[in-house]
Amino acid sequence: MPSTPMSVIQNANVKLELAILPAGSFVKPAQAQFKTLTAANDASIKFDNQDVSVDAYGVGFATQSAKVSGSFSADVSGIVQSNDPAYKDVLIPLGGNTSDAIKNAYMVLTLGDNSKFEGPVMISNLSINLKMREIARYQCSLKGLGEITFTAAPVTP
Numbered sequence: 001m002p003s004t005p006m007s008v009i010q011n012a013n014v015k016l017e018l019a020i021l022p023a024g025s026f027v028k029p030a031q032a033q034f035k036t037l038t039a040a041n042d043a044s045i046k047f048d049n050q051d052v053s054v055d056a057y058g059v060g061f062a063t064q065s066a067k068v069s070g071s072f073s074a075d076v077s078g079i080v081q082s083n084d085p086a087y088k089d090v091l092i093p094l095g096g097n098t099s100d101a102i103k104n105a106y107m108v109l110t111l112g113d114n115s116k117f118e119g120p121v122m123i124s125n126l127s128i129n130l131k132m133r134e135i136a137r138y139q140c141s142l143k144g145l146g147e148i149t150f151t152a153a154p155v156t157p
Contacts, residue, residue, distance in 0.1 A: 015110040016040050016076065018090040020103055026120040026146050028106050035086035040078035043109065045117065047072055072119070072144030074109065080128060080136035087138070095126030095140050107142055111153075119148035 019032040051065040081087060092098070094105055108118040121142040129137045 014040075014043060014112060015108075016043060016086075017108040017110075018086050018105045020090055020094065021106055021120060023103050026104070028118070028120075032106060034106075034108065035089055037076070037078065037086040037091070038084045039081040039087065040076055042075075042077045044075045045072070045109070046074070072117075072148040074107075074117075074121075074142045075139065076142060077137065077139035080138050091123060091126060091138065091140060095123040104145055105142075113153040115153040116151045117148055118151075120145040 016037040017034040018037060019029065019034045021027075021029065048071045050070070053065055078087075090105055094103055104120055104122050106119070107121045108116060110116050122145055124141050124143055126138065126140040129139075
């Protein structure tokens with residue numbers, strides 16, 4: 001029986017795009033001005049599900065659970081570049097303590113195989129590491145606000 005070769009996703013071409021949402025909005029704007037975070041070098045995606053027990057008394061040793069909610073987060077880190085439009089126009093204003101910090105962002109994270117995660121996110125836990133005589137680095141968390149959609153990569157025969 002011949003085996004099908006496994007396709008590995010190489011994330012050399014990962015692209016993180018962010019657009020500022022109007023205050024109170026969680027919908028992808030029709031005229032979104034997405035900015036690519038060009039100096040991002042690491043992204044870690046996490047999905048958490050909350051479930052509750054739906055066991056009835058006397059069922060036995062088996063446990064039954066039902067999923068009641070889910071959450072999405074991504075930790076992103078990279079090199080601070082003064083000319084990175086997403087860093088200076090989105091991360092700093094929305095992740096810092098500025099008047100725009102009450103706004104949220106819309107994220108499109110494209111993986112190396114062209115599959116995508118997208119949806120509204122809150123930028124939080126922004127930190128900038130400014131060691132003397134070293135490269136400045138940042139890291140932040142993107143927390144999903146509502147549904148994050150996944151679009152699979154197109155299948156090529």
